[in-house]
Structures are given as C-alpha cells and as structure tokens.
Amino acid sequence: MKKTLLYEQQLKLNAKMVPFAGWEMPVQYKGILEEHKAVRENVGLFDVSHMGEVLVSGKDSVRFLQKICPQDISKLETGRAVYCQLTNEKGGIIDDFITYRLEQEDKEKYPKYLLIMNASRIDEDINWFSRNALNYDIVIDNQSHNYSMLALQGPKASALIEKMGLKKEKQPKYFSIKKTHLDTVSLYIARSGYTGEDGFEIIAGNQVIEFLWHELLINGKEFNIEPAGLGARDTLRLEAGLHLWGNDLDENTTPVEAGLSWSVAKDKKERYNGKEVILSQLGIKNKGLYDVKKQFIAFEMVDKAIARHEYEIYFEDKKIGQVTSGTFSPTTGKNIGLGYIYYDKIALTSLNNSNVTCGTIIQIMVRNKMYNAKVVKRPFVEKHTRI
Amino acid sequence: MEQRTAPEGILCAKTHEWVLEEDNVCTVGLTDYAVEELGDIVFVELPEVGTTFEKNEVFATIESVKAASEIYMPIGGKIIEINEELISSPEIVNEDNWEKGWFVKIKAEDFARDSIGLCEYEDYREEIE
Structure with a gap:
C-alpha cells in the first residue's frame, strides 16, 4: 500500500485511514459532516497526492491529444484547462481527466500539457497513451511519483491564498493554471476542484508538500480551515453532480450517455477514438447508427x-x-x-x-x-x- | 465526540451491540468502538414495537454518510419500546451512544441462555483491539 508524503502529518490530525486505489488515504479527520460544512462555508484542505500527473509535450502534442479525447484541444489557450474523457473506439470512457495547457518556457517550441487523472487509472491511461502514440512525435512524462497535489476548496480559499502571498488579481481565473510561488515555494496553482466550490488545486514537487500543507493549515486558522478527507470529497462532488470514474463512468459508457455531451466538441475536424459512436449518439452524423x-x-x-x-x-x-x-x-x-x-x-x-x-x-x-x-x-x- | 465511560453492568456482543438487563427487560445500543468506526450517523431504521426477533437476527439498520450497517439482536425477544428520537435525530447515537442513543428495549425470551457469548465491556475492548 502506497502512502502520500503527508501520511504522518495526517495521523497526527487523527485521520482515519482507508485503502483507496492502492493508497492509504485519509477518509476523515474530525468527521465527514464537519469537513463537508467547512468546505461549503469556509475552506477545506485535501491531500490528493494519489492522483496522476502526466506531462505531454513535443511537436505532435496537440495532434496526439486531439486523437485521444472528444474535446477540442487545439482551441485550448495557454494557461487554460478543459475537462476531458479518454475514450476507446466504442466511445466508452477509459478515464476522465483535466488537461491544463502550461505556459511554454523560453526554449520550448511546442505546447506543453499537464494531465491530471484518477489514481486508479494511471497505469491503464499510460498504456493507452503508448498504444496511441505510434507515429506521433511526443514525450509522455509520467510525473506522478515526483509531484504531490493539494486541493484547497471553499469560499475562503482565495483569501487564504492571498494571505500566502498571491494577491487576488494575480490568482488564476476559473479553470486556469499558473506557475508561480507561494511562500517561496515554486508550484503550479490551478483554479479548479471537485467540490462545486471556488478553490484551487496545487501541484508541487514532493520535497515541498509537507511545508505547504503545514503553512496552509497554519495560515488558514483565521479562516477556520479544516483538513478534509475522501469521505467529504465524495459527498461534496456528489452534491455538485460530478461523476466519479468507476462508479458513474466506465469503459461501457459514452460521454453522451453519461450526460457529458456539453463537454464534447461538436465540430472538431480531427478523428478521435470513438468519434463515430459519439457523433451518432449526438444525432450529428450517421444518426441512429449507434443508439444511446x-x-x-x-x-x-x-x-x-x-x-x-x-x-x-x-x-x-x-x-x-x-x-x-x-x-x-x-x-x-x-x-x-x-x-x-x-x-x-x-x-x-x-x-x-x-x-x-x-x-x-x-x-x-x-x-x-x-x-x-x-x-x-x-x-x-x-x-x-x-x- | 465527548468521551463517556460505559455504564456499569453492560454486556457486549462481538457485533458491537451493548445490552443492559433489568428485570428481564434489555436495553440495546451500539458500543463506542462501533460508533467511532462508523463516523457520522445520518439514518436509523428501527423495528416496530411488538415484533419478535431471535438472537443474532438483524433488527435495525443504520447508515453513516459512507455506508449502511446492520444491527443484530444480542438477546432474543420482543421489542417493547423503540427510541423514536433516533429517527429524527440520528446524530444522538454519535453524541451519546451509552444513554440517550439507545436503540430498543426488548422483553427477553431467555436472558440466561442468550447472554452466553456476550462479554463485559473490558473484555470486549480487549478482544477487538
């Protein structure tokens, strides 16, 4: 069983640990109801270091991403994010993930993307990427072992991040990402989450995550911050009507069937895995060939x-x-x-x-x-x- | 949760129910260990008064935020009273599992027979830890 780098810190906070996707994760600290309330009314801090972080770069990165999901990645601007599904040939959902387009560094010629995926699906996703990457000039860099991730969620999250040194006007807008510093620590900060509340997802190197966790909890005291576990994460995402892969999504369910038609690009020119089925189900092309x-x-x-x-x-x-x-x-x-x-x-x-x-x-x-x-x-x- | 100590004289089942017997009437509840493990309880379903259950039969269901759990009869007999307050305020079980959070009162069919296999609180704690 894998442990995140915050395991010891969480035990000190009376976390109750449960196995989840091969990790020993906190299901709750003080209690699911209290943590849920903290996120809806104040701010909660989740350790989501079990999630996968994969960097996709290289000359064909856009062309590759266009092939693996029904979203139109060519329209994704630098610093923005899009909710995606990894689809198979039948349009079934292998995994769902967020794609962030990162800022290109000086010497980088091509767009670079950060994909955040479900912990239970990393191996499957990487396998699928490799099988689809033939004849594409790309680098798939699985950084899941080097990065840790925190989700800071709730109406007071923004004020806390400001207190940590990133002024509100400098904070990323909704579904955007920035490379910046918090308390001298270099990290990625995205305005996204899985709770239906305003909030941030912070992706940083393993070596700084314990420091960040600690600083956020100390500085968050005046905002009544609570560490929150997977139990509250589940009740919060359910109230927000958000899908959980493995429960609400699987390889035999298409984005159309899952009520995710809104996220699918209707006029995307490139072929992608499952396009025929998805367009037929949407009634756009070959109507009735593949029924919902x-x-x-x-x-x-x-x-x-x-x-x-x-x-x-x-x-x-x-x-x-x-x-x-x-x-x-x-x-x-x-x-x-x-x-x-x-x-x-x-x-x-x-x-x-x-x-x-x-x-x-x-x-x-x-x-x-x-x-x-x-x-x-x-x-x-x-x-x-x-x- | 406020720490309270187990009442004198209770017996516990391995399935985490406690029983307090007085004049052949048994009050039944859930142990502190069970409540702690379950977390926030949000739903309690109790049997109707007058129903008879055998020892080890499921007589009630409780749900925490995460999952449903069944509660077993530690002693066979007839339900003579239920704690209706738990239906509207299930959180009482978390707040006070030993007193206000009792589930049912049973008229025992044969307390001496059915109490075999139940143990005192200290022994129960030792066994589960």
Whole structure:
C-alpha cells in the first residue's frame, strides 16, 4: 500500500485511514459532516497526492491529444484547462481527466500539457497513451511519483491564498493554471476542484508538500480551515453532480450517455477514438447508427432511505436501471443519488422510450423494499465556481 | 465526540451491540468502538414495537454518510419500546451512544441462555483491539 508524503502529518490530525486505489488515504479527520460544512462555508484542505500527473509535450502534442479525447484541444489557450474523457473506439470512457495547457518556457517550441487523472487509472491511461502514440512525435512524462497535489476548496480559499502571498488579481481565473510561488515555494496553482466550490488545486514537487500543507493549515486558522478527507470529497462532488470514474463512468459508457455531451466538441475536424459512436449518439452524423443505450439521471429520495452504489432502480414494478452513486447530502439534508436508466428496459414501460424527465417518480430498492425517489436536475447544490 | 465511560453492568456482543438487563427487560445500543468506526450517523431504521426477533437476527439498520450497517439482536425477544428520537435525530447515537442513543428495549425470551457469548465491556475492548 502506497502512502502520500503527508501520511504522518495526517495521523497526527487523527485521520482515519482507508485503502483507496492502492493508497492509504485519509477518509476523515474530525468527521465527514464537519469537513463537508467547512468546505461549503469556509475552506477545506485535501491531500490528493494519489492522483496522476502526466506531462505531454513535443511537436505532435496537440495532434496526439486531439486523437485521444472528444474535446477540442487545439482551441485550448495557454494557461487554460478543459475537462476531458479518454475514450476507446466504442466511445466508452477509459478515464476522465483535466488537461491544463502550461505556459511554454523560453526554449520550448511546442505546447506543453499537464494531465491530471484518477489514481486508479494511471497505469491503464499510460498504456493507452503508448498504444496511441505510434507515429506521433511526443514525450509522455509520467510525473506522478515526483509531484504531490493539494486541493484547497471553499469560499475562503482565495483569501487564504492571498494571505500566502498571491494577491487576488494575480490568482488564476476559473479553470486556469499558473506557475508561480507561494511562500517561496515554486508550484503550479490551478483554479479548479471537485467540490462545486471556488478553490484551487496545487501541484508541487514532493520535497515541498509537507511545508505547504503545514503553512496552509497554519495560515488558514483565521479562516477556520479544516483538513478534509475522501469521505467529504465524495459527498461534496456528489452534491455538485460530478461523476466519479468507476462508479458513474466506465469503459461501457459514452460521454453522451453519461450526460457529458456539453463537454464534447461538436465540430472538431480531427478523428478521435470513438468519434463515430459519439457523433451518432449526438444525432450529428450517421444518426441512429449507434443508439444511446442509457440515460444518466440524478434523483433525490422522497421516502426515507439512502440509495447506494449498485442499488436497483424501478419504474412501475419493472427494473429499469441502477444507482451508481448515492449518499446523504449534508448541505440539503436530503438523500441524493446518480444512476442510469437503460432504454431497452424503459421501452416496455409506459414511459415509452421517452426520456425520464425531471419530476418523474421512480423507485429505489433498498434492502428488498421499494422507496420512492424523484428525478431532478444536477447539480443538487448550486455551484460557486464561476470567477 | 465527548468521551463517556460505559455504564456499569453492560454486556457486549462481538457485533458491537451493548445490552443492559433489568428485570428481564434489555436495553440495546451500539458500543463506542462501533460508533467511532462508523463516523457520522445520518439514518436509523428501527423495528416496530411488538415484533419478535431471535438472537443474532438483524433488527435495525443504520447508515453513516459512507455506508449502511446492520444491527443484530444480542438477546432474543420482543421489542417493547423503540427510541423514536433516533429517527429524527440520528446524530444522538454519535453524541451519546451509552444513554440517550439507545436503540430498543426488548422483553427477553431467555436472558440466561442468550447472554452466553456476550462479554463485559473490558473484555470486549480487549478482544477487538
């Protein structure tokens, strides 16, 4: 089991450790509810050093990235970020990741990108990159072992970063990244996260991460900062309606089916893995050649019960789908969930192959009993990420 | 969580329930160890008064933020009272697992028989650590 460089520091803060994607990670410190609240109201600090950092550079870096995801990387400006999916030939999602276009240093001739990916998928992703990199003049540099990463999330994150020496007007804007210094430490700071709140993701060398962690917690005291674990990270991302690979996304699910059509470039000229399927599902080209097999839904429980991963979804006594993520929502006090409705199952019900729309009452099977739930819009909690 | 000590005379099951018997009526709750491990409890489902369960049968379900867990009958018998407060305020279990956070009261069918295998708090702590 791998440990991040902050393991000892976290034990001192009474962290409860759990295995996650081959790492021993803090699931909580004081408690998930308290940490969740801290992020929504003040600021929380997450160690996300388990996540993968991969640099892609070289003459063909844009051409290569264009091939592996449905997003249009050629339009990505320096210092900006884009949410991407790594798709296979069937349009299924191998992983989802954020691509940051880094500033080119003086002697660098070509654009350089930083890809942040799921810890559990790094090996798979790198394999896929290698298989797709033939005939491309690129360098794939997996820096996951050298970089650590922190997520500082919450409405007071910006004030804390200012206190650490980076004035608000110098801070990166939403979905942007900067190479800069914090407290004399050289690092990348991005305005992004996985909570639905304003905040930053800080990527820095392993050697400085303990110092940064410490400084952020000390300076954050006046903002009521709390260290936060994977438990709160999960409830926060769920409230924000954000997908978790392995729960809500997998290799048999396309971005269209996952409700991620908004993130797909509709007019991208280059071929990419899964393009035929995705464009057909979007109804842009070869309409009907590849049908959408399922629909991603968000729901809140009407009856008192908590839906969990893999619970079954019913409509008029017929099983029509499955829950992929579910929890108690600390912000709303409701029980919320995400899941898929399978179209071949719906066709046989009175929904008659039309979309399951907001307001539709479905049932979730919890411990062999049916509980009503209502289909709702994502996110469950209003996002505060636009700066 | 405020540290409280276990009440005198309780018996504990390996599945982390505690029992306090008085005149054949058993009050049942969850041990401090279990509550600590579960974290914030956000949902408690209790049986109906009048239901009879055998020892080791599932009689209640609780959910922490992360997951659902089942609670087993440490002593067989009939449910004569449930702690309704837990349904609207499940956090009471985290705040006071020994007193205010009790789950049910059971009229024991055969306390002497069913208490075999339960142990005193100190022995329970020793066993799980």
